[in-house]
Amino acid sequence: MMVRRLAEGLLAQNRASLARAITLLESRLPRSRLVSAALFDRLLAAQTHGASSESFRVGLSGPPGVGKSSFIEVLGKALTDRGHRVAVLAVDPSSHTSGGSLMGDKTRMPELTRDLRAYIRPSPTGGMLGGVARSTRDTIVLCEAAGFNIVLVETVGVGQSEFAVADMVDIFVLLIPPAGGDELQGIKRGIVELADLIVVTKADGELIVPARQVQAEYTSALKFLRPRWSKWKPKVLSVSAQNGEGMAQLWEKMEDFCRLARVSGELTVRRRNQCVSWMWGLVREGAAEMLLNYPAVRRRAKELEQRVAKGDLPPGVAADTLLEAFIGATCREFPLMEQHVEKPDESTSER
Numbered sequence: 001m002m003v004r005r006l007a008e009g010l011l012a013q014n015r016a017s018l019a020r021a022i023t024l025l026e027s028r029l030p031r032s033r034l035v036s037a038a039l040f041d042r043l044l045a046a047q048t049h050g051a052s053s054e055s056f057r058v059g060l061s062g063p064p065g066v067g068k069s070s071f072i073e074v075l076g077k078a079l080t081d082r083g084h085r086v087a088v089l090a091v092d093p094s095s096h097t098s099g100g101s102l103m104g105d106k107t108r109m110p111e112l113t114r115d116l117r118a119y120i121r122p123s124p125t126g127g128m129l130g131g132v133a134r135s136t137r138d139t140i141v142l143c144e145a146a147g148f149n150i151v152l153v154e155t156v157g158v159g160q161s162e163f164a165v166a167d168m169v170d171i172f173v174l175l176i177p178p179a180g181g182d183e184l185q186g187i188k189r190g191i192v193e194l195a196d197l198i199v200v201t202k203a204d205g206e207l208i209v210p211a212r213q214v215q216a217e218y219t220s221a222l223k224f225l226r227p228r229w230s231k232w233k234p235k236v237l238s239v240s241a242q243n244g245e246g247m248a249q250l251w252e253k254m255e256d257f258c259r260l261a262r263v264s265g266e267l268t269v270r271r272r273n274q275c276v277s278w279m280w281g282l283v284r285e286g287a288a289e290m291l292l293n294y295p296a297v298r299r300r301a302k303e304l305e306q307r308v309a310k311g312d313l314p315p316g317v318a319a320d321t322l323l324e325a326f327i328g329a330t331c332r333e334f335p336l337m338e339q340h341v342e343k344p345d346e347s348t349s350e351r
């Protein structure tokens with residue numbers, strides 16, 4: 001009953017229903033998990049993947065102070081003015097512990113917050129990146145079901161969160177401040193390689209010249225990178241959120257990207273691959289969690305870790321030993337399982 005009402009509210013683009021559904025999936029309580037799984041079933045049955053295929057998922061990353069909030073506020077407003085419905089989500093595992101401003105915090109984007117065509121959701125405070133990324137991925141799908149056709153996912157440019165975000169969006173946009181080298185800017189090397197668009201911010205007033213310089217540096221640096229898409233070469237632009245300069249051209253480029261990726265079918269392939277890799281990521285995470293739930297295996301893991309660290313044991317041997325300890329522990333707990341565990345020697349001799 002609750003699930004049906006929630007699904008109906010969501011599909012009717014009711015903001016309160018969307019907020020409740022997201023809170024539900026962020027909850028780690030087993031009952032909430034069951035309810036949100038049932039909700040996803042309903043949404044699938046209602047064929048909301050139609051909404052997904054029409055949507056555009058944009059990842060935004062950049063070091064603190066780059067001007068992300070101002071940028072999202074201006075871009076978001078321009079998009080809602082064009083009739084789009086825009087959701088802004090955030091991935092910031094640190095917000096839990098730092099107690100600082102939560103990413104996606106409404107006060108950072110005052111105009112967009114008042115805009116009825118926009119929906120802003122702060123980062124879930126799940127703590128670990130895995131948990132935060134998981135709920136953000138599901139939240140994207142809920143927002144799309146609720147009629148938001150553009151989903152902006154922002155991340156703070158520290159830690160691993162930008163890699164997680166790049167793996168859940170269609171286009172990944174890296175914001176760069178108009179001064180300093182990579183290290184000064186706190187930008188990790190690998191992250192530049194993931195960018196489909198690089199945007200130099202604050203290109204106004206005295207910062208125009210350094211912004212253009214940074215733009216030229218990145219443009220030539222990108223020539224040496226292998227493009228991730230067959231039909232798209234990453235581009236570097238400079239914009240000012242303060243006076244709006246360059247914002248329209250930026251959106252044009254994003255639209256070009258979206259069109260090319262759709263027409264070539266690469267967007268579909270990318271999303272499919274992302275889904276499969278999320279599935280395996282979750283399996284790996286779940287398996288590791290299950291394994292460490294056994295106290296005996298946990299103890300064994302500690303001991304093996306120490307031996308591997310000292311160089312007394314090759315990591316591969318330690319991993320096999322740990323997996324065997326896990327299988328042993330499950331067989332002791334569920335004796336019937338032993339009959340079903342394939343013995344490597346027997347299975348080869350049978351073939």
Ligand SMILES: Nc1nc2c(ncn2[C@@H]2O[C@H](COP(=O)(O)OP(=O)(O)OP(=O)(O)O)[C@@H](O)[C@H]2O)c(=O)[nH]1
Nearest residue numbers: 064065066067068069070071202203204240241242
């Ligand atoms: N000159 C100029 N300053 C800007 C521009 N955009 C943002 N700023 C300034 O840069 C500082 C940081 O901008 P914010 O928009 O708060 O973004 P942020 O520091 O990345 O912060 P978070 O959103 O919390 O990640 C503020 O002092 C802004 O006034 C711009 O286009 N031009």
